[in-house]
Amino acid sequence: MHAYLADWLSLIIRWFHVIAGVAWIGASFYFVWLDNHLREPPDWKKQKGIKGDLWAIHGGGIYEVAKYRLGPEQMPRKLHWFKWEAYSTLMSGMALLFAVYYFGNPGYLIDSSKLALSTGGAIAVGMGTLVGVMLIYEALIRSPLSRNGLAFGAVLFVILVAVSWAMFQVFAGRGAFIHVGAVIGTIMVANVFLGIVPAQRALVGAIERGEEPDAHVALLAERAKLRSTHNNYLTLPVIFIMISNHYPMFYGHAHGWAVLAAIGFITAFARHFFNLRHQGITRPSILVISAVLTLGLIWAMAPSRPDASQAADAEQVSDIAITALVETHCQGCHADRPTHPAFQAPPAGISLGTLEQLREHTDQVYQASVATDYMPLGNTTGMTREERDMLGAWLRQAE
Ligand code: HEC
Structure with a gap:
């Protein structure tokens, strides 16, 4: 249950974070664009202190935008600042950092x-x-x-x-x-x-x-x-x-x-x-x-495959040895019903319950556990280099 609610929490914060980021970066892209498309205004606008003029159509309406050299003679009652987009991106990002990394x-x-x-x-x-x-x-x-x-x-x-x-x-x-x-x-x-x-x-x-x-x-x-x-x-x-x-x-x-x-x-x-x-x-x-x-x-x-001369290759790796290896190092998480408390469903959608399933993911498994030691996550199970080479050799002979 904990893992299930934690996933919902991180998804909702992530959703908010992306929206805040889109609003922030969207506004800054828009203002960069605006600045670069300003044209020289007519004289009557110049006399009001306007240095750039721009017309646009969007959402069925026509907009007139004016950029002042400094500012209008009198400040308008409502001036929009565009700062909360940045602040809310930071705050939601921090929340995500804590939810997913520090306490996830x-x-x-x-x-x-x-x-x-x-x-x-x-x-x-x-x-x-x-x-x-x-x-x-x-x-x-x-x-x-x-x-x-x-x-x-x-x-x-x-x-x-x-x-x-x-x-x-x-x-x-x-x-x-x-x-x-x-x-x-x-x-x-x-x-x-x-x-x-x-x-x-x-x-x-x-x-x-x-x-x-x-x-x-x-x-x-x-x-x-x-x-x-x-x-x-x-x-x-x-x-x-x-x-x-x-x-x-x-x-x-x-x-x-x-x-x-x-x-x-x-x-x-x-x-x-x-x-x-x-x-x-x-x-x-x-x-x-x-x-x-x-x-x-x-x-x-690009991931390189180990050359055939490697030691583990000399002897055949048995299915039994690999079944045991996957059971020890992967199945706590990568099973239809993971026993690891942090997972409600097999992570990345990859279940490694059978050797058949392991074969289906040859390239990914190779990349995650042999070419790099990204998996098992955090190497909490203590998978050794020899075991990785053995898995690599088995994956190659299974091809
Ligand atoms: C402690 C839990 C855990 C263990 C143990 C574990 N994994 Fe994973 N695995 C994950 C999580 C979580 C992800 C998703 C990673 C992500 O999103 O970055 C993942 C992702 C993967 C992926 C997909 C990577 C990609 O390309 O997206 C592969 C392949 C994989 N694991 C293989 C393995 C193998 C093989 C083992 C055993 C040697 C193993 N994992 C052990 C948690 C685990």
């Missing part, structure tokens, strides 16, 4: 062959990393480094790769992946909360007082712009990380942190194409390079 199935997060963390220890390491990296980012963006966009981007990339490597040293693959995604998400929300919203507040304050914004307001605005640019480059990687977290071939990979770095680079680089295009520069080579790099990654990550 420990196998997703804790790998005792890496570090035998208690729940409290895992929360301390996870939350410490989120807050720590966010503080480093905050220190950097207030430093002179922020004046050089490219150098800042490079430093940020190196920091994130280091975080990714470190997370893979302490957490199981899936837990490591989600923490890198959460670090990026936290930086993005902090950008809104600690930079963009305060800059907007300062601007609105100045307009309300009827003052021209001073140097301080201008500095805040400039930094807010940089933060918003970073968020823009981080959107594609963060979404990729969040969804790739459901594909063991990524986080179960022996060099998962490097896979993550490659994906981060490729997706952020691809974003660059769209950003340039918005500025009227079309550079298809960026997309071509991204596609070639992706093909390279697909090739590099």
